[in-house]
Ligand SMILES: *[C@@H]1O[C@H](CO)[C@@H](O)[C@H](O)[C@H]1NC(C)=O
């Protein structure tokens with residue numbers, strides 16, 4: 001009796017203590033030099049897949065930006081140097097029998113309800129959630145219990161439901177991952193060494209925003225990164241350069257940190273001397289005002305509930321009225337355009353374009369990352385009326401396999417036509433996904449932020465003397 005009770009108790013403790021875990025191990029062997037172990041306990045599950053943001057791999061010789069159906073899709077066990085993942089618009093289509101979802105967990109024979117999966121993974125960030133008794137990822141919902149977030153690795157978010165995937169980062173191992181075809185080293189997004197000296201703080205902040213419908217009436221939120229330097233005691237108040245960094249359609253202000261490790265990228269940009277200590281604000285453009293999205297509330301990851309993307313012009317007006325003044329009032333940030341930047345990905349890239357043409361004098365630097373810019377674009381008359389458009393520090397960045405590639409090219413053509421200079425980054429392994437956006441932020445920091453204006457063909461190049 002006592003033994004049975006003890007066993008039950010131990011079983012209970014084990015379930016409580018190890019309901020889920022993700023372990024990243026350096027192995028010293030191929031194919032990648034690292035393995036990741038997933039453990040998840042669910043006694044009622046019949047099948048568990050690892051879904052969310054973990055994609056199959058491909059290589060540049062078997063990938064196009066268009067015909068995803070015919071792209072190579074490799075299981076991580078089949079990894080070869082130069083491979084990378086692209087986001088797949090049709091994950092695990094039932095109509096494609098040849099395509100096997102690679103991340104299937106195995107039920108343990110020894111331990112009740114324990115599911116495990118081990119994969120060799122290369123350098124990069126991975127986001128995931130467990131798909132329980134649900135075979136088609138796009139249909140697995142958090143509401144019905146078919147999508148379970150790892151309880152031991154909770155996402156960076158404000159309120160539950162704001163994010164639907166946890167994330168982890170695998171380091172680069174040159175012995176197994178170095179490739180003469182492509183550099184796929186993402187270690188600039190790993191934790192910086194010596195956290196006491198280099199680690200900034202990242203947190204969510206609620207601010208007053210009349211009309212907001214999330215997370216509370218008239219309260220909206222953003223995430224903020226404060227560099228390590230910000231907390232150092234000093235006699236004289238310092239005003240830090242300020243970067244606003246927007247998410248895209250279907251996202252929110254926690255995305256850049258949860259899915260893109262923005263704070264680590266900033267720590268490393270600052271630590272390596274590419275930029276001075278800089279504050280980053282990642283705002284949310286949904287739920288600012290129900291009227292901007294047909295009266296509906298945007299709930300992250302609620303796939304049965306589609307909400308229109310609020311018009312960029314209205315988002316700009318709202319930010320100008322409520323967000324920008326609030327940030328200036330509450331943080332030691334700079335007070336002029338020369339040390340302010342706005343950047344964003346996808347629909348956030350379109351918002352950046354809106355800021356560029358209509359909040360021109362508030363920012364001197366603009367980063368249009370994988371911009372969903374459809375046009376119409378500014379013409380010569382608009383530039384003649386506002387000559388400062390030609391004096392800004394601009395980057396247009398996009399992935400080689402990014403579905404917005406044509407839109408970003410059209411934007412560049414339009415800027416060329418009116419004589420506006422910009423810096424370009426085409427991410428060579430890039431689809432419309434987080435590894436691309438990390439790469440774009442990294443190069444934005446290295447080549448654009450706080451560089452001398454106006455840009456010339458020497459901007460971002462090393463000075464040789
Ligand atoms: C996914 O959901 C859609 C819409 O509810 C449904 O029509 C479709 O059959 C589902 N697909 C699978 C494979 O379950």
Ligand SMILES: *[C@@H]1O[C@H](CO)[C@@H](O)[C@H](O)[C@H]1NC(C)=O
Nearest residue numbers: 041042044045132133145148
């Ligand atoms: C186990 O799976 C079910 C769905 O079958 C889900 O409702 C439940 O929340 C899961 N339990 C845990 C501990 O993840």
Ligand SMILES: *[C@@H]1O[C@H](CO)[C@@H](O)[C@H](O)[C@H]1NC(C)=O
Nearest residue numbers: 158159204205206215216219
């Ligand atoms: C923001 O407000 C919401 C709603 O009141 C609350 O649940 C959440 O904890 C707050 N977040 C922070 C960081 O204060």
Ligand SMILES: *[C@@H]1O[C@H](CO)[C@@H](O)[C@H](O)[C@H]1NC(C)=O
Nearest residue numbers: 143161299302303304305306
């Ligand atoms: C998701 O959206 C559907 C359709 O609008 C709605 O019925 C459901 O309540 C939503 N789920 C949550 C958690 O709000």
Ligand SMILES: *[C@@H]1O[C@H](CO)[C@@H](O)[C@H](O)[C@H]1NC(C)=O
Nearest residue numbers: 239240334335336337338339
């Ligand atoms: C802008 O603000 C920064 C930081 O306070 C300051 O160093 C710089 O001189 C200011 N520039 C102008 C043009 O006012």
Ligand SMILES: *[C@@H]1O[C@H](CO)[C@@H](O)[C@H](O)[C@H]1NC(C)=O
Nearest residue numbers: 313357358377378379382383
């Ligand atoms: C924004 O700028 C564009 C280009 O100059 C102009 O056509 C448009 O009228 C502006 N919108 C507003 C609301 O000022």
